[in-house]
Amino acid sequence: MESKKFPEFNKKEIIKVAFLLFDHVEALDLNGPIDIFVKANFFDKRFELFTVSTNEDPVYSEGKVLQMKATYNFLNAPQADIIVIPGAEPSLVKKIANNNTEISQWIKKQHQKATLTFSVCTGSVILAATGILENKMATTHFGVMEYLKQYKSIHTIENVRYVLDGKVLTTAGITSGLDGALYVIEEILGKEIADNISNILVYNRDADLSFMNNK
Numbered sequence: 001m002e003s004k005k006f007p008e009f010n011k012k013e014i015i016k017v018a019f020l021l022f023d024h025v026e027a028l029d030l031n032g033p034i035d036i037f038v039k040a041n042f043f044d045k046r047f048e049l050f051t052v053s054t055n056e057d058p059v060y061s062e063g064k065v066l067q068m069k070a071t072y073n074f075l076n077a078p079q080a081d082i083i084v085i086p087g088a089e090p091s092l093v094k095k096i097a098n099n100n101t102e103i104s105q106w107i108k109k110q111h112q113k114a115t116l117t118f119s120v121c122t123g124s125v126i127l128a129a130t131g132i133l134e135n136k137m138a139t140t141h142f143g144v145m146e147y148l149k150q151y152k153s154i155h156t157i158e159n160v161r162y163v164l165d166g167k168v169l170t171t172a173g174i175t176s177g178l179d180g181a182l183y184v185i186e187e188i189l190g191k192e193i194a195d196n197i198s199n200i201l202v203y204n205r206d207a208d209l210s211f212m213n214n215k
Contacts, residue, residue, distance in 0.1 A: 001190040005164070008115045009081070009188050014048050018080035018110065020123075021053040021070045022088070022096065022103065027061040028174050029086035029120040036181035039197045044189050052077040054102050062088060074106045081115045082184070083107065086177070087122030090144050097129035104130045111167075116184065118169040120177035124148060127170070136165040141173040159209055178203055 002010045009015055017037055019030060037047045053059055053070035060067055072078070085107065087093055096103055108130050111117045119127045124140040125147060127133055134153045139160050149156050157163050161179040162171040171180035182205060186194035198205050 003187045005187045006115055012081065013046065015046050015082065016048045016078060016080045017082040017084065018077065019051045019084045020086065021051045021059050021068060023059045024062050024088050024092055025086050026088050026121060026174065027066060029123065029177050032175065032177040033084050033120060033181040036178060036185060036197060039200055040185045040189060040193065043193045074102060079113050080110055083110050083114050083117045085119040085123040085127055087120055087141065090122055093122045093125040097125050116167055116169060118180060120171050120180065121174050124170045128154060132168060136168055137163050138170040139163045139172050140170060179205060
């Protein structure tokens with residue numbers, strides 16, 4: 001299958017996918033999309049997955065349940081084709097957005113040559129601080145939607161699972177990272193494989209979102 005949305009991938013035998021790691025990252029924001037790409041490799045081994053963090057020090061997931069060490073740091077990480085930016089508790093992502101220039105600089109540098117930059121949940125707050133979302137449509141978790149609206153150049157969209165605008169994909173709350181990743185797989189490998197992965201995860205991609213209208 002040839003991708004119409006991401007034609008650059010049609011010529012690539014291997015697609016490199018980088019997942020950003022930082023202290024207190026939301027576990028499902030990170031591991032949900034990772035699992036989608038891992039399962040995609042069951043059907044077509046095109047994805048090379050790796051994690052990237054500021055340095056070699058281990059980081060913890062939210063609640064200090066998981067301890068993780070990144071595959072690469074910001075200095076030695078290869079250029080990725082897809083960059084995945086997970087979220088965390090709102091006050092933390094705002095702190096990262098406002099104070100962590102290392103993360104912002106790495107995202108901006110990778111974004112220049114990447115085919116797709118993909119934020120999960122509140123990860124959009126980190127992405128917004130880089131300027132990458134300027135003049136783009138974007139979504140995020142309802143808990144930080146008002147914060148994102150403070151960026152007047154970002155066209156926020158509510159009550160959707162994900163939004164693609166150019167080479168930027170933003171997703172809503174937590175499990176919407178699964179939807180975003182499945183969308184990417186469908187565009188690259190086809191709907192049948194994406195649906196098979198969804199079935200393996202026992203995940204309903206078409207679940208009703210009307211409950212979000214009250215948020």
